[in-house]
Amino acid sequence: MTSRWTGLLLASPLALILALFLIVPIGTIIVVSFFDYDSVRIIPDFIWTNYDELLFSPITWKTYLQTVQFAAITWAICLFIGFTVAYFLAFHVASPMMQTVLFLVCTIPFWTSNVIRMISWIPFLGRNGLLNQALLGIGAIDQPLEFLLFSNFAVVLAYVHLYALFMVVPIFNSMVRIDRSLVEAARDAGASEWQVLRSVIIPLARPGIAIGSILVVAVVMGDFVTVRLMSGGQSASVGLMMVNAMSLLQYPAAAANAVVLLIVVLLMIAAMLRVVDIRKEL
Amino acid sequence: MRGERSRAFWPLAIFFGLFVLFLYGPTITIVVLSFQGPEGGLTFPMRGFSTRWFENLFETQMVGDFGGSFIRSLTLGLIVTIVTVIVSFMAGLAFRRRFPGSTALFYLAVASLIVPSVLVSLGIGLMFRMAGIDAAWWSSGLGAHLTWTLPFGLLIMFAVFNRFSPAYEEAARDLGATPWQTIRHVVVPILLPSLIGVGLFGFTLSYDEFARSLYTAGTFNTLPLEIYGMTTNVTTPVIFALGTVTTGVSFLVIGAALGGMMLLRRRRRG
Numbered sequence: 001m002t003s004r005w006t007g008l009l010l011a012s013p014l015a016l017i018l019a020l021f022l023i024v025p026i027g028t029i030i031v032v033s034f035f036d037y038d039s040v041r042i043i044p045d046f047i048w049t050n051y052d053e054l055l056f057s058p059i060t061w062k063t064y065l066q067t068v069q070f071a072a073i074t075w076a077i078c079l080f081i082g083f084t085v086a087y088f089l090a091f092h093v094a095s096p097m098m099q100t101v102l103f104l105v106c107t108i109p110f111w112t113s114n115v116i117r118m119i120s121w122i123p124f125l126g127r128n129g130l131l132n133q134a135l136l137g138i139g140a141i142d143q144p145l146e147f148l149l150f151s152n153f154a155v156v157l158a159y160v161h162l163y164a165l166f167m168v169v170p171i172f173n174s175m176v177r178i179d180r181s182l183v184e185a186a187r188d189a190g191a192s193e194w195q196v197l198r199s200v201i202i203p204l205a206r207p208g209i210a211i212g213s214i215l216v217v218a219v220v221m222g223d224f225v226t227v228r229l230m231s232g233g234q235s236a237s238v239g240l241m242m243v244n245a246m247s248l249l250q251y252p253a254a255a256a257n258a259v260v261l262l263i264v265v266l267l268m269i270a271a272m273l274r275v276v277d278i279r280k281e282l
Numbered sequence: 283m284r285g286e287r288s289r290a291f292w293p294l295a296i297f298f299g300l301f302v303l304f305l306y307g308p309t310i311t312i313v314v315l316s317f318q319g320p321e322g323g324l325t326f327p328m329r330g331f332s333t334r335w336f337e338n339l340f341e342t343q344m345v346g347d348f349g350g351s352f353i354r355s356l357t358l359g360l361i362v363t364i365v366t367v368i369v370s371f372m373a374g375l376a377f378r379r380r381f382p383g384s385t386a387l388f389y390l391a392v393a394s395l396i397v398p399s400v401l402v403s404l405g406i407g408l409m410f411r412m413a414g415i416d417a418a419w420w421s422s423g424l425g426a427h428l429t430w431t432l433p434f435g436l437l438i439m440f441a442v443f444n445r446f447s448p449a450y451e452e453a454a455r456d457l458g459a460t461p462w463q464t465i466r467h468v469v470v471p472i473l474l475p476s477l478i479g480v481g482l483f484g485f486t487l488s489y490d491e492f493a494r495s496l497y498t499a500g501t502f503n504t505l506p507l508e509i510y511g512m513t514t515n516v517t518t519p520v521i522f523a524l525g526t527v528t529t530g531v532s533f534l535v536i537g538a539a540l541g542g543m544m545l546l547r548r549r550r551r552g
Contacts (some may be wrong), residue, residue, distance in 0.1 A: 007381030010372040010373065011381060013373070014373040014387065014391070014436065015387050018394055021406055021425035022390065028412060081301060085297070085298055087294070088294040111486035111532055113525070115513070116528060119509075120312040120525065123311050128326075130311070161305070193288060193290055214396065219398075222397075239398065251408060255404070258400075262401060
């Protein structure tokens with residue numbers, strides 16, 4: 001048996017699982033998106049009505065715009081936080097032991113429940129929450145702030161809380177692989193800390209930035225849980241639109257929306273991939 | 283490295299500290315509030331101290347099927363862990379060399395990470411419906427979770443094998459070990475800490491997964507679905523008690539995995 005075929009054999013469980021639970025389901029979505037439906041059942045057919053209704057509805061466009069807006073704001077904040085945290089860990093924490101410990105401190109919340117992490121903002125942001133109590137206490141405000149919970153602000157806050165890590169990890173990973181002698185050389189040549197950051201570290205951390213950006217944008221674009229919980233039903237997202245269609249048993253409508261969402265996400269990622277070839281970076 | 287700390291150190295350290303506070307603060311808040319007294323509400327102040335909300339959790343009529351969903355999530359998490367470790371390890375071995383379709387499979391795995399969860403959930407749900415099979419947490423649910431955990435497992439295996447010297451395997455082969463013996467007695471023991479890491483991802487991601495379970499869990503809820511249901515109709519601290527319990531379980535698993543990895547590393551060095 002040649003090693004080529006051993007490799008294929010070893011990879012076949014992965015290939016089979018992904019074929020069965022990723023490719024076939026997406027194929028199913030595409031097929032169903034052309035089906036017809038009434039209030040009780042779906043009817044096999046080949047019609048464009050679902051796409052027509054979706055793409056010619058102003059609500060769709062508004063919702064997509066809103067979702068892209070959420071993604072853009074979340075991306076910018078996560079990038080700033082993720083880069084700063086990774087830069088601190090990679091270049092300002094000297095001992096590798098301490099680096100590992102602090103890195104784990106950042107990672108552990110990722111392994112706990114997202115829904116619980118969202119709920120845990122309620123006692124903090126609510127009308128009688130800690131933040132309002134504190135602000136009232138120091139006299140900064142004389143009425144509780146209402147926009148803190150169940151608002152777009154809360155949605156973005158929760159996104160950043162949940163997904164900043166997706167930015168920290170890949171950027172940190174890129175940064176620890178930067179050859180320290182490059183930084184030393186730049187410093188010896190008279191570069192300030194800021195110049196080293198701009199001309200050496202940022203360009204070399206680009207792959208990590210790209211991977212982090214892709215992950216953050218992808219999860220926010222597909223989200224519906226955070227929007228529903230944190231906006232208290234006042235905001236919309238594409239994912240939520242799909243889930244609502246599903247709960248009305250309008251499967252073909254949800255499927256058409258899913259196809260459009262997939263195309264939009266893939267286009268956004270393709271645009272980001274033009275910046276960097278991730279295969280080379282792994 | 284430089285001998286003394288640069289001027290940027292303290293501002294960055296403070297930023298980092300605030301970030302950590304931001305990450306953990308809310309969770310700590312709900313842990314405290316889950317011990318709220320019987321009269322207490324969802325926010326501060328604490329009105330006394332009690333374990334009433336934890337007791338409430340185990341009275342089924344109060345909060346739906348906590349016990350059953352908890353056991354289902356633990357079981358599913360365990361199955362996902364085992365499958366993720368074995369399948370990622372095999373694929374990791376395979377990807378050390380090119381094989382027919384290796385590039386396509388790599389992109390498929392990356393796609394699995396990037397395709398929105400709700401889409402995977404919807405797709406698998408529709409697929410089962412079209413095939414006339416009832417969705418269940420141990421069939422469609424398992425598949426949905428694997429599309430999320432396997433790419434993570436594979437990427438970890440890539441990183442691990444990048445640093446793994448083939449010299450160990452060559453030595454084993456020179457000593458007459460069969461390929462299976464080489465894997466069993468050389469590769470697996472050396473990589474065991476990383477395999478535990480893959481398992482940790484497998485379990486925690488599955489145990490907490492909501493979106494991918496939504497249309498794939500079938501009749502019986504997994505724990506995150508149960509919790510989500512509670513968020514819309516429960517207005518007492520019992521939901522914080524539930525949060526405390528599940529976060530506690532996550533921390534136990536994380537602690538056990540990290541502890542195991544450290545123990546293995548230390549034993550190897552000593």
